[in-house]
Amino acid sequence: MIEMSQIEKSFGENHVLRGVDFTLHSATVHALMGENGAGKSTLMNILSGIHKRDKGIIKMDGAEVDYSSPKDSEEAGIQFIHQELNIWPDMTVLENLFIGKEVRNKFGMLDERQMTAEARRIFKRLDFNLPLNRLAGKCSIGEQQMIEISKALMTDAKVIIMDEPTAALTDKEIEHLFIMMNQLKAEGVAFVYISHRMDEIFKIADEITVMRDGISVMSKPTQETSYNEIVQAMVGRSLDQQFPERTTIPGExxxxxxxxxxxxxxxxxxxxxxxxxxxxxxxxxxxxxxxxxxxxxxxxxxxxxxxxxxxxxxxxxxxxxxxxxxxxxxxxxxxxxxxxxxxxxxxxxxxxxxxxxxxxxxxxxxxxxxxxxxxxxxxxxxxxxxxxxxxxxxxxxxxxxxxxxxxxxxxxxxxxxxxxxxxxxxxxxxxxxxxxxxxxxxxxxxxxxxxxxxxxxxxxxxxxxxxxxxxxxxxxxxxxxxxxxxxxxxxxxx
Ligand SMILES: Nc1ncnc2c1ncn2[C@@H]1O[C@H](COP(=O)(O)OP(=O)(O)OP(=O)(O)O)[C@@H](O)[C@H]1O
Ligand SMILES: [Mg+2]
Incomplete structure (x- = not known):
C-alpha cells in the first residue's frame, strides 16, 4: 500500500535517516520501533508532508507520491495522531473534534446537531464518554488523547499513523482502541503504530520494523520474532536484566x-x-x-x-x-x-x-x-x-x-x-x-x-x-x- 524506499533526511549536520525502507501493507497494523531519537517520528513526518525528505521515493498503491503538507496527505487518506497532542484548550471537545472539518448545513451555518451525532457515534464505538461541551483544556491527558484518536478515526482514512497513542490511556481505553483498530483493519485500513510498550506491540501488531542508526535493521511479521530479538535490534545488544538490583536500605x-x-x-x-x-x-x-x-x-x-x-x-x-x-x-x-x-x-x-x-x-x-x-x-x-x-x-x-x-x-x-x-x-x-x-x-x-x-x-x-x-x-x-x-x-x- 505504502512503500518508502531509501529515505534520507538530515537536520543540519545531523544525518537522521540514512536510507530507510518501510513497507506498509493494507489491512495491517505495523509497529515502528527504535530507541529515542532513532527517527520514527521523522520518518512519519516525511510521509505526511510535514518534513521534506532529502532523498528517496514514496509510493502509494504503486504510484509515486509527494505530499508537500499535512493537508495534502490528509486528502490522500493519511491521518496522523502526533506524539505531542494538538488540543485547543479553550475550545470545547466538540469544536476540537471538528477543527478544520466543520459540518455545515445548506445555509452555511455550523450544523451542530449533525456534529454532535457523529461525535456521539464515535465515542460509542470507543465505549468512551465525555461531555461534548466541556473545554478541552479541562480534560485529563488521557481524555485529550482520546479526543485526538476519535478525531482521526472519524475520518475515512486509509492509513492512520499513531505516534505513542496510549501513553496516557487506561487499560480499558486501550482495550477499546484495539477493538476498534481491528474493526477498521478488517475494513482495509492500515496502521503505523509507534510505541515503546512491548506488551502492546505483541497484542496489536501484525508486522514490526525496528529502526537504528538511521536505517531499518529489522522488518518481520510479529509471529516470527520475540521480545529479545526486538530489544537486540533496537539497542544493538541484549539487555540481561530489565531492573537493576536495589541495594539501598531505606532509613528513617x-x-x-x-x-x-x-x-x-x-x-x-x-x-x-x-x-x-x-x-x-x-x-x-x-x-x-x-x-x-x-x-x-x-x-x-x-x-x-x-x-x-x-x-x-x-x-x-x-x-x-x-x-x-x-x-x-x-x-x-x-x-x-x-x-x-x-x-x-x-x-x-x-x-x-x-x-x-x-x-x-x-x-x-x-x-x-x-x-x-x-x-x-x-x-x-x-x-x-x-x-x-x-x-x-x-x-x-x-x-x-x-x-x-x-x-x-x-x-x-x-x-x-x-x-x-x-x-x-x-x-x-x-x-x-x-x-x-x-x-x-x-x-x-x-x-x-x-x-x-x-x-x-x-x-x-x-x-x-x-x-x-x-x-x-x-x-x-x-x-x-x-x-x-x-x-x-x-x-x-x-
Ligand atoms: N525539527 C528538528 N530539527 C532538528 N533536529 C530534529 C528535528 N526533529 C527531529 N530531529 C532529530 O532527528 C532525530 C530523530 O528524531 P525523531 O523525533 O524522529 O526520533 P523518534 O524515533 O521519534 O524518538 P522518540 O522515541 O524519542 O520519539 C533526533 O536526533 C532529533 O534530534
Ligand atoms: Mg518520536
Whole structure:
C-alpha cells in the first residue's frame, strides 16, 4: 500500500535517516520501533508532508507520491495522531473534534446537531464518554488523547499513523482502541503504530520494523520474532536484566503527609510516609487519584493537608513552597514541564538550578558543564548540548526534564510516569540513576502505570482506589496479584 524506499533526511549536520525502507501493507497494523531519537517520528513526518525528505521515493498503491503538507496527505487518506497532542484548550471537545472539518448545513451555518451525532457515534464505538461541551483544556491527558484518536478515526482514512497513542490511556481505553483498530483493519485500513510498550506491540501488531542508526535493521511479521530479538535490534545488544538490583536500605521516616483532602478530585484523608533513600511506589488504576495526590502535595492543586518534613511541620501552598523545601516533581505531562523549547539542552538542564553550580554566588562553569555532560552520557541524549531542545525527539526531551530536576538537588523527588515514552535501553539507565540517587540519600515517590516498574523498583507500595489508600505493601508483599486486589477494592488474604 505504502512503500518508502531509501529515505534520507538530515537536520543540519545531523544525518537522521540514512536510507530507510518501510513497507506498509493494507489491512495491517505495523509497529515502528527504535530507541529515542532513532527517527520514527521523522520518518512519519516525511510521509505526511510535514518534513521534506532529502532523498528517496514514496509510493502509494504503486504510484509515486509527494505530499508537500499535512493537508495534502490528509486528502490522500493519511491521518496522523502526533506524539505531542494538538488540543485547543479553550475550545470545547466538540469544536476540537471538528477543527478544520466543520459540518455545515445548506445555509452555511455550523450544523451542530449533525456534529454532535457523529461525535456521539464515535465515542460509542470507543465505549468512551465525555461531555461534548466541556473545554478541552479541562480534560485529563488521557481524555485529550482520546479526543485526538476519535478525531482521526472519524475520518475515512486509509492509513492512520499513531505516534505513542496510549501513553496516557487506561487499560480499558486501550482495550477499546484495539477493538476498534481491528474493526477498521478488517475494513482495509492500515496502521503505523509507534510505541515503546512491548506488551502492546505483541497484542496489536501484525508486522514490526525496528529502526537504528538511521536505517531499518529489522522488518518481520510479529509471529516470527520475540521480545529479545526486538530489544537486540533496537539497542544493538541484549539487555540481561530489565531492573537493576536495589541495594539501598531505606532509613528513617523523613516525610509524613496526613489527612490530605481535596474535594475537587475526591481525595479524602490520605495518609502516607516516606523514608530516606526509599523508592515509594504509588499504584492504582488510572483515575484512582495518584497524580492528584502528588499535585496536591506539591501545592499545584489546593486542598488541605499536614506535611511534616524531617520532624518539622512545613506549609506547602504553592510549587514555590515545595521547591523551597527541596521537593522536585516530574509531572506526567511533558508540556507542563516548563521546558523552554527554543533554549539549548544545556540551558534547559541548568538554568533553573544555577545556584547549585555556584560558589560564593558565582556560577562555576566546570561543574555545570560536567553535570550536563554526565547527564547526556548517562541518559544517552546523543546531541550537541548547545542545540535547542525543540530539535530533540519526544523521548529525549523527557530525559532533559529529568536532568533538570536532578540538578536542582532535591531531597524528595516525585516522579509521575518517569519512563513514559522512553526506550528500553534508556529506561534501564533511568532505573540505575534512581538507585544511585537513593543511595545518596534522596527519597523518591514514583507513580507508575507500568506494573513491572512498580514491582521491579519499589521498596514499598501504596495502592489507591477512587481517591483513597486501600493498602500498603511491604517489599516482600509486592506482587501483581496483591496490587490488583487492593486496586479493585479487594482484601488481602492473611
Ligand atoms: N525539527 C528538528 N530539527 C532538528 N533536529 C530534529 C528535528 N526533529 C527531529 N530531529 C532529530 O532527528 C532525530 C530523530 O528524531 P525523531 O523525533 O524522529 O526520533 P523518534 O524515533 O521519534 O524518538 P522518540 O522515541 O524519542 O520519539 C533526533 O536526533 C532529533 O534530534
Ligand atoms: Mg518520536
Amino acid at each position: 521516616i523523613i516525610l509524613e503527609v496526613s489527612d490530605l483532602t481535596n474535594d475537587e478530585f475526591g481525595l479524602e484523608g490520605i495518609n502516607f510516609n516516606l523514608r530516606k533513600g526509599e523508592i515509594l511506589g504509588f499504584s492504582g488504576l488510572m483515575g484512582a487519584g495518584r497524580t492528584e495526590i502528588m499535585r496536591s502535595l506539591f501545592g499545584i492543586d489546593k486542598g488541605r493537608k499536614k506535611v511534616t518534613l524531617n520532624g518539622k511541620p512545613v506549609t506547602i501552598n504553592s510549587p514555590q513552597d515545595a521547591i523551597k523545601n527541596r521537593f522536585g516533581f516530574i509531572t506526567e505531562n511533558r508540556k507542563d514541564e516548563g521546558l523552554v523549547l527554543d533554549a539549548s539542552i544545556k540551558d534547559n538542564m541548568t538554568l533553573a538550578n544555577l545556584k547549585s553550580f555556584a560558589k560564593n554566588g558565582v556560577v562555576q562553569n566546570n561543574p555545570l558543564e560536567e553535570f550536563v555532560n554526565e547527564m547526556q552520557k548517562r541518559l544517552s541524549v546523543k546531541s550537541n548540548k548547545d542545540l535547542p531542545v525543540s530539535s530533540l525527539s519526544g523521548g529525549n526531551q523527557q530525559k532533559v526534564v529529568l536532568a533538570k530536576w536532578i540538578g536542582n538537588g532535591p531531597a524528595v523527588l516525585i516522579l509521575d510516569e518517569p519512563t513514559r515514552g522512553i526506550d528500553v535501553g534508556a529506561k534501564r539507565e533511568i532505573y540505575t540513576l534512581m538507585n544511585e540517587l537513593t543511595d545518596r540519600g534522596l527519597s523518591i515517590i514514583m507513580v507508575s502505570s507500568e506494573m513491572p516498574e512498580i514491582i521491579g523498583l519499589s521498596d514499598r507500595v501504596y495502592v489507591l482506589q477512587e481517591g483513597r489508600i486501600t493498602g500498603e505493601l511491604a517489599k516482600e508483599q509486592i506482587s501483581q496479584e496483591n496490587i490488583m486486589t487492593l486496586a479493585t477494592g479487594g482484601v488481602l488474604n492473611g
